[in-house]
Amino acid sequence: MQPPSPQPAVQQVQPGQPVQHAVQIALSNIETIPGRTIQQSLGVATGSTVxxxxxxxxxxxxxxxxxxGELKGYTELLTEARNQALERLVADAAARGANAVVNVRFATSAVAGGAAELFAYGTAVIIV
Amino acid sequence: MAEDTIATLLIWGFILASSLGPFLFSWLVGNWHQKRIIERLLEREAALPRDNLSTLSTTLPGKTIVDSQLLLANVVSAPSRWQLFLAGIKSIFGGNIKHLDMMLDWGRSEALQRLREQASELGYDDVINLRMETSTISMNNGGRQKGGSFEILAYGTGIKYL
Structure with missing residues (x-):
């Protein structure tokens, strides 16, 4: 458990458009940021939203x-929510002083009352 | 006497229409709609010159990487009421429920296709380390899962080569 990091405002992002984060943090779901070297690992950064x-x-x-067929309202809602979880992940990583998060993974679970929890986690690192 | 018969017929007619109506509508319109979206998806898949997705976590050897980014694509899809009804009957006997396959398969292919299109629109040559995840979405606030809706999420790292 970490102290709560400052939560950024939610961005309205259209599906299919990349998220513009307030802090420039490189994200990837592989072990490295391609073409860069990892200098230091700063632990696990997490971000979640319900x-x-x-x-x-x-x-x-x-x-x-x-x-x-497709339920568009739900697709948009989950895209928005997942972007918010990513925003929180980025804020957590920034609070740790990282400039990249590698091996980002997502988890989704349905909690009671028709709500869904979207969770993103990864390893915060400093790259050079 | 005649009025009574008409009233009874109207009441029974209303009950039948409101209970069977959605199923009949779902059977007729649902099949047409699903065939149409599957055809559209196949057209879009044929339009892209090559498949840029890969589940490997390594990049091509000997190439310089200019840029990389995490890419996400999702789709929420559900089978029709009619398919759920058939699946309910089928689940008494067990075995393969082919009525539910159709939309699940479509949803997964659609999520992958969206990732492919997003990557090529943003100028990424490849998407590596592709991962997929499926989760059920509970629909009503009563806590009971109904409607069989599910979400497919596909994500990977977009790679731009020099």
Whole structure:
């Protein structure tokens, strides 16, 4: 458990667009940042968010569910929520003085009451 | 007497329409809609010159890397009410439930295709260390899982070569 890091404001990001973080931190889900060298490891950086659906979206999704296929409202909601989890991961890494997070992984779990928890974690490192 | 018969017919008609209506609609429109989105996805898959996804965590040897970034793509999808109904019957006897395969397969291919398109739009040559994750999304606030909706997340590291 770490002291709470300052939480950045949520960005409205369109699906398919990369997130512009306030602090420039390189992210990757492989062991290194390609073309760079890791100098120091600073422990695990985490970021999580719990989101519940808006009832209107829930009803619309219920209608869309009759024919099957994509539920766009949910796709957007989860994209937004995952970007927020990444923002928090980046803020945590920045608070540790890192300039990159490697081996980023995601976990999703449904918690009670129609809410979903989105969790991102990775190793905060200093790269040169 | 005649009025009674009409009223009874109307009531039964309403009950049947409201209970079977969504299933019939789902059967007719759902199949058409699903075939259409699958065809569209196949067209988009054919439009890209090559598959830039890979599950390896290594880059091509002997090439200089200019840029890399974490890329994400997700899709929330659900089978139709009719498919869920058939699956419910099928699950009594067990075995392969092919009615649920269709949308699950579509969802996974769609998430991968979105990642491919996102990578090529942003100018990345390859996406390495591709990982996929599936999770169920609970739909109503009663806590009961209904609608069979699921989320597919695909992510990897986009690599730009010199």
């Amino acid at each position: 989101r519940a659906k808006h009832i209107g979206k829930d009803i619309l999704a219920g209608f869309k569910n009759i024919v099957g």
